[in-house]
Amino acid sequence: MSLLVILALAVLLVPAAGVLGRRAGRNAGWPLAVGLLALAGGLVAVWDDRADPGGVVQQVPWMPTLGISLGLRLDGLGLLFGLLVLVIGAVVVAWSSRYLGSGGHASFYTLMTFFAAAMLALVLADDLVVLFVAWELTTLCSFLLIARSGPEGRDPAIRTFLVTAAGGLCLLTAVAVMWAATGTTRLSAVLADDVWDASPGLAAVVAVLVALAAFTKSAQFPFHAWLPDAMVAITPVSAYLHAAAMVKAGIYLMLRFTEALHAVPVWNVLLVSVGLLTALMGAVLALQRHDLKELLAYSTVSQLGFLTATIGIGTEYAAVGAAVHVAAHALFKSALFMAVGVIDHQAGTRDIRALSGLARTMPATAGIMVLAAASMAGLPPLLGFVSKEAMFKAMAHSPAPDAAVWLVGTVAVLAAACTFAYSVRMLTVLPGRAPADAPREAAAAFLAPVAVVALAGPALGLAGSVAEPLLGAASTAVAGSGAEPDLGLWHGWSPELFMSLAVFGLGGALVLARRPVDRVLGRRSFPVTGVAVVEAFRRGSIALGEQVGRPTRSDVPRRHLMPPVVSLVALAAVGLLTVEVPGLYGDPSTVTDWVLLVLVLIGVALALRARSRVGLLTIAGDVGFAVALWFYALGATDVALTQLLVEVLTVVVIVLLLNRLPSTFHRTGEVRGWVAAAVAVLVGAGAAAATWLLTDRRALSPAGRYFLEEGEEQTGGTNVVNTILVDFRALDTLGELTVLGVAGIAIVVAIESRGLLPKRPSPITEPDASPIRSPRDNMVVLRVTARTLGPVIVALSLFFLLRGHNAPGGGFISALIGAAGIALVYLTAPDDRVSRMRLPYTRFIGAGVVVAVVVGLLGLLEGSFLRPLHVDVLGIHVTTALVFDVGVYLAVVGVIVAAISRLGVDEKEPLPLRHAGSASSVLHSGPPATTTTSKPHSRETAPVGTVHDEQDRTRPPLPERPDPFRGAGPAAGEGH
Amino acid sequence: MAIALTVGVLVAGGVFMMLRRGMVRVVIGFMFLNHGVNLIILAAGGADRRGEALGGSPDPATTADPLPQAFVLTAIVISFAVTIYLLVLAVTGDADDDTDLELTGREMETPTFIEDAGGSTALPADELGPRAVRRTGSHSSRRRRPPGGRP
Structure with missing residues (x-):
């Protein structure tokens, strides 16, 4: 079995946990515990089989171009933490199977196993990127586990996430710095690099970043607030989070980087000072609490402080002390959390003041609590005593100046004395008289997992030699083989023994003087709580974001359009002043060019003056045609054709929506008009200057030369532009195709969800007898034309599609031609409500994208996505680029048909009944193109438009309706 | 020179339209801007060679650069799709x-002859x-x- 297999099995356990949790409910904990224990067995087996005493390494290529591999490495430290993660995880899920209520628990078990897998990946990672990903996954897991504890878990979950994710960013920075400095992402190589000695500045930066990341994760001051805050999560989650998972990730990180950073002064000072401060603060705060679970939370903060300080000392024996205490803490803290969970479960409360007499009513639970709390207090002969002695020894033998050693020792003794006191305080729930409604003892299956970890304390304390190989391997991995753990209970009259004795004395005094201590601590010791600070940060950042985003929060298009335009002008100004322009390659302007310029100028000038929408539309079409001619003049035949067709189809689409809009525009305010004009002139001048100064100053580009010279040979096509589209740069075209498809779907969705504006009354107010009233008769010419031209246009579009590779044409052009044919058929209908097209446009779009992607995948046969294949079918040369063009064709046609058929008619409007002589029921056959009257805005502006008036006025022109052309009087008076 | 001036006219006209009221005007302004930008891209290929990039072995000395043409072709179609979408937004x-x-x-910018016809006195x-x-x-x-x- 290899490391990768173990990790893969751990990951596979995640979906299995989901299924089991749904099927078996809470009982899923048992099989999952077995699974996790089996994985732990696997780790031990891999360790025993190792060839190299240092560890087992496995590298799997992941992102070879970046030099990142899925590197795994099992050394003593990884083994210690891996076993803790898996064994404590197994105990906790086994215990959960009795703690949880009946019903499905799929999400809980999924997240717990996911957490275990993420932690396993973290401690086995031998690659900085893998390490970081696993680190972030543990953050995510804890967020989800806290968030799923109900509505009151929401804010703590977010705060936890914010704090730990901020640490994640520090780690990311550290990873980037280390990668850049050492040139490799392999963790073991990075740690052994000589850059740490060579450049102390870099080492200090990395030390601070790594320490910050670890502090957030391990709840060190000032980031400690999230851990007690996260107590809203259910007890199994807390037990796992505190004993083996989340917070131990930070400890692991610090131990892992000790190899590289142990001699960096910043690292030592930061870790020792912050660690001891946290240890003392956490212990005092724990002494203040009455909720057992909260007390344990602060106790974890304090114990992690001890660990951080010990790691910070950086000596070989400090690694031993940290490794032993990691194991001891995992065992007694998980046991205590689960014991408190049992009490909470049976008694319904966790308040120390409300509980008493548990020694009589719940003797087994009481025994477990005594064992675990004694280990936490550091009493012999338990493992907690051994580990605290080891940490004291590391502190007493640190290489620091004497004063510092004394200070460190004193603070550590004070913190440990408080630990002693709150451990004893926990036990005050045991003696005394049991209340009348005393809780009953829990079932054996509920207590068994807790008993296992609680009994490990005295067992390992008495027979420490059992654990020596594991802990020795761990400390060797951290600090080399200079120090062997000596886990006996008696080491002679050494400084650490006197420290322990001082702890017992001071702690005993604190216990005996309980009332005065309570009086002192009862007052709020800190004016601000950590949670409030985090919350203030969170609210502040949200408020800041609101302020930053305020300028863009507007419906007025001008507000969004003006800033980029103005900054473009500024950019152009800077460019004009700073860029040195090479000499002109030769002014190529011809007479035709100047004619075209005049055409465009006239068109734009007229467009600016246009007051009605129809007028503007007509003029805009003219400008489009002039630009198409420009393209043609520049030798871009395909582009010119495309432009021409797009211009035609744009007009068709705009015509369809004109009868839903007023016929004329708003008047723009004077000031606004002048500002707009000034900005426009500046931008125009900038664009003209840029074009003049930056083009025509070099020969043909190398890329262009390549396409011209090699195009036919490489692709078999002689239309170079088309070969670029479907052969050389087909990925661009595929992306464009997708954008088109998305636009088409967005059009349908926008109309579907927001609804079209109602149609406006037709301004054509001819009398009923007028021949203009009958669209059917009016359409004769167009209809006959369409009937004749329709098939020709379709055939033409197919012809353009097929020849596109060798002559002007191709997917885009042919699709536009085909769509123009469809639009013609649409326009010949007498009434847009009866000409509703049934073409499945969304399927066209989807089919287009699918065809293009499938063709691209076929290219993989030749080794690369979208590489065209060339096949000879019956002597005719066929390339898959043609099929790709078919995809383009389908998508483009789909988009245009979607627009035409959805804009032309509000599908919610029912079809009109066909009366005999129904000429008058057919009204909105087209834009108000011929006669523009004041009718539309008389509806808008007449203030007396009551409901009845509105309805009356929007009905089809009734015979009695006054005609504005017959006299101004009645029209003006209408509605009054 | 002519191209540069055309680009300037189109961009200025487009920006002026976009900064005024009314979605249809904004859309038409957007189209003008598209024209201008497309011309810039084509001009980047060089306006001194204007031969069509068609047929076997075109002469690189006289043929236009085909790469900007391919860019502009796709740009036209994409901006067409975006134009339609913007137009849809105008009527939904x-x-x-x-x-x-x-x-x-504000009043409508009504041509005066229609005001004379009556009915629009706001x-x-x-x-x-x-x-x-x-x-x-x-x-x-x-x-x-x-x-x-x-x-």
């Missing part, structure tokens, strides 16, 4: 900048609670059915 949803007159009390909009009128109007028009549709 509630009455807005395009249709809503009373919101700001009364001061705030005189009779224009908002309420508009709401009622648009709601009733939504409920409105075509006359023939009633059974």
